[in-house]
Amino acid sequence: MTKHGELIAALIGGFLTLLGYILGQLTGLNFWYIYLLAYIIGGYYQIKAGILDTIKSKQLNVELLMGIAAIGAAGINHWMEGAVLIFIFALSGALETYSMAKSTSAISSLMDLQPETARLVINNQEQAVSVSQLNPGDTIRIKPGERVPADGTIIKGETTVDESSMTGESIPTLKKVKDAVMAGTVNIDGNLLVSVTKRSEDSLFSKIVDLVQTAQSEKAPSQLFIERFERIYVKVVIGITLLMLFLPHFVFGWSWSDTIYRAMVMLVVASPCALVASTMPAVLSAVANGARKGILIKGGVHLEQLASVKALAFDKTGTLTKGKPEVTHVLNASGFDDAAFTAAVAAIENNASHPLGKAIVAYTQKTGRTLPEAEHVKVKPGFGVTGEVDGRTYAIGKADMLDPAAVQTFIDKHKNELPEGHTMVYVESEGGVIGAFALKDQVRESSVEAIKTLHHYGIQTIMLTGDNEKTAEAIQKETGVSSFIANCLPENKVNEIKKLSEKYGSVGMVGDGINDTPALAQASVGIAMGGGNDAALETADIVLMKNDLQRIADSVRLSKRMNRIIKVNIVFALSMIGLLMCANLLQFISMPLGVVGHEGSTILVILNGLRMLRG
The missing domain is CATH 3.40.1110.10 (Calcium-transporting ATPase, cytoplasmic domain N)
Structure with a gap:
């Protein structure tokens, strides 16, 4: 399949449908073979995906429902209506595919940020080698304008480094001898000699790529629920359609033609396309949005969970403070x-x-x-x-x-x-x-504003610190945290998180990812700071690539906005299905109007989900 193959096929199907309709209006003939061609070309990708998915999961799906509805329409000589159904369904499917690609491209583009080769320096001689061949202790040269090929420490030179691809921070950072540099960042203006500290597969960059790939495969609870609901709902729709093939004829006295036609319309309007599309575009768009800001989320499940957090516990040193x-x-x-x-x-x-x-x-x-x-x-x-x-x-x-x-x-x-x-x-x-x-x-400049924002969202903030009561109270006054737990040793933080969970229900933990890793794992949502060290990447659910507490507030805002959009999508999708089903039973809508209403609602929920891509 070409990059735009699905969209091109849908548009060709739409063109053939329009051509068949115009020729029919001009001649009064039924150009069914043009509509058949529109069926085959326009519906190829969607119907193929439906058949393969049914074989794999042994479950019916919405793609097959649409195929059955289109074939049913053709069977009662409503070729044009069936072709319109195929066109709009294929178009909405192509749009959903586009939305998936659009929302994942912001994070999958990380793969292109690491150079494939590096300048290895041996006995003052440079040679180009594959990045995968670099070992800790090797010396590499990085010239102005080049991307850093591996994690390392500067041993000669001074420069400014653009770390926006890793931390989300747009302002370049000054780097001197003994400072660390990260793979994937850009050396702006200095000529550097760098001692490699990690192999390519162990670098922070590689861990981030692995994290992103994991995030793309993780599904949010709402998405999992809808997928389970879809399997049951599709069977219910098939059952209702089978009943409608017979009952209206005997109960309401409809003609067989009207009865079968209304059954096909019911099959279209009752299908849960919009419901199925209500979560995934929003979740992937939210994950992509966060990645652009240096907020790495290990899947929609964690972002959705963050919206329900009632309290956030903060490690003091290195988190609330510098x-x-x-x-x-x-x-x-x-x-x-x-x-x-x-x-x-x-x-x-x-x-x-x-x-x-x-x-x-x-x-x-x-x-x-x-x-x-x-x-x-x-x-x-x-x-x-x-x-x-x-x-x-x-x-x-x-x-x-x-x-x-x-x-x-x-x-x-x-x-x-x-x-x-x-x-x-x-x-x-x-x-x-x-x-x-x-x-x-010293308290971080971003701490006070971040705490205020969290309080605005109704989230209690608790500081965990090993300091005495007096020092903890002073920090509390300065930061504005709701409360503190003083004399709290690292090994006791897990117990404190358990106690907070009993009190508040869902509790998040924010730490630097080293001594705080047990508490990060215990919390409902673990948020790690500290530039993405190894412990943070492995333990936390959300990693902030920059030590900026405001990013936590951004994460909460992102989470609540995503959940709000998903809820709106679900309510809208179910309302449209209910409205169209009632209208069909009352014989108020035709197949084309049912198709437009059903597939139009699908397109709207996809576009609504894509709003999460905005900054």
Whole structure:
């Protein structure tokens, strides 16, 4: 079948039907053989699909119903009506095929984003190799304008990378040495040497393609229900049609010609074509819409489930917050100016690897001050670090590491300056605490707006955090979450999700996909953040390729809109079937009008479903 073969066949069938009608009007003859040709050409794809599906599933389907109706119309010498039925049915089928292709193309186009070859560098010599031949540790060159062929780490060069195909973020990202790059993204303006970190089949890109293929095969609950309903309904329609072939003649005194004609019309108008088409175009369009925005959905079942979620639980670190502490306040009682004080502390912390220390170094480097040399640095894991700068010894760390009396004296003296809900790092020197750094994991800019949107949809938001009550309360005030569960260790999150499920029914979990994977699996819908790491892709039902909580609100909006469109389609389809059946029993409609009403409603529900493709 050519790309547009189904549509071309339908149009040829329509042309032959029109030709037969015009010649008949001009000559008064019945050009049945032209209509027969219209039957064969116009109905080829639909009837063939119906026969193959019936053989495979051993169940009758709407395609066979339409074929039987058309043959029945021909049998009572209503060739033109049967040909019109075949044409409109084939046209709606071609439109449905188009809608499937249209809605899946936005995500299946990912397959074209990864290059087939890469520039492998060996002993400063380049050679073109297949991407599938690359192994971790290989060095590849990526020139400006080229797509990244494999996941890797930059070892030489600097560039901006367009990651829109992976994250949905339209603004290019600056990448330097030691930064990671993803297969399928575009190197805009730099000449890079990259060390490959994953084989082609293990790359994030490949996992996304697998995820998309899975999503295309997954069916939403409403779609599964309609498919089960269709099998029963088709048998009911056949039964009603068989009764109508005889009963009206004996009960209402209709002629045999009218009785058989009305039975054929009933077969047409009672067929569930519009009902069958009410879900799939909307579901696939919604999945495609999400993929364009960096929201990867593992099937319509999860998107449909999201619409019924009553509460969303959020991991704090890396989800509601950036996951990296930042210095917000510096208390300096050292006698030195602030720049000298922070430089001395940062010089010592620069020799350690604790995240709090890194935050102090980053804070100091923003001032542009050069760090002095630190000597005799010793790290005390879990507590802090000591070292010497310009002959003066410093101890930097938690209160537990320092002299308790000195810490308490400092706190009492500066109690009005110490911010609440912060992590404190104290600095001790020459027998006393001479300063402190207040650090806090900063809330993401998108968190507050996303939480507001979720509340607008009536969804309760619960923060799960290992922090104490005081810190958790401060984050709650800043983000606006409905409630929080403090002192919650990763291993306890699953139990908390179970408790929330008992309280709310359907509960979603949002996490970074690493420590949160058990909770993501336990929730009704698991939503993973963090740029799509392996744990997230394997565990979550929905993956947000960018750490942007607003995408969660977008997912909920997408889910509710999809469900609303599906419900409208179903109600409209059933209403039209009921209306047309009643009109046929009252002999108000002819076969052509029944065909237009029935197949027109099918086309309308398909077009309504395709609205989900819009941004």
